[in-house]
Amino acid sequence: MTEDVRLLMLAGDYVEDYEIMVPYQALLMVGYKVDVVSPGKKAGDKVLTAIHDFEGAQTYSEKPGHAFELNATFEEIDTDDYIGLIIPGGRAPEHLRMHPRVIEIVKAFADRPLAAICHGAQLLAAADVIRGRKVSAYPACRPEVELAGATYADIAVTDAVTDGELVTAPAWPAHPAWLAQFLSVLGATVTI
Structure with a gap:
């Protein structure tokens, strides 16, 4: 694999810290070039992240994360230059x-x-x-998934689901499954 194989990642302020950092670094590690963009921002600008944790409350807690530096300019994006898209969660979406x-x-x-x-x-x-697909998401997004005509995949927080070329997961504890399934959809083979 070479860095000529490009992926696009959408970001925005209060993107979940682990959900932008981990996939970004993991995909770079296996040889992809990952351009991260946010509306109204250019390469070198930053977005703020938030850390969501599961501490026994009815929903996740939120703490300040890091400033993530974007490496591409939103207005210059041509989707034809990319083979895939990554959408991290948090409050950014x-x-x-x-x-x-x-x-x-x-x-x-x-x-x-x-x-x-x-x-x-x-x-x-x-x-x-x-519409018509099987999709996982954070449980609070279930109504939106179902209203959009998809079947909500009620899976463990450590699991992911693939429907065709769409790979979704409920939250960052699913990174190993989510990233492995996405790499498979991309046609990548990772060996150790």
């Missing part, structure tokens, strides 16, 4: 879905390798690309 160009980008990957985790399903639902 709730505001990213309000940007028409973000929705266009997600739609462009409807029939290509696409990985979404946690609240990333909000972007999938807003782009109307999950």
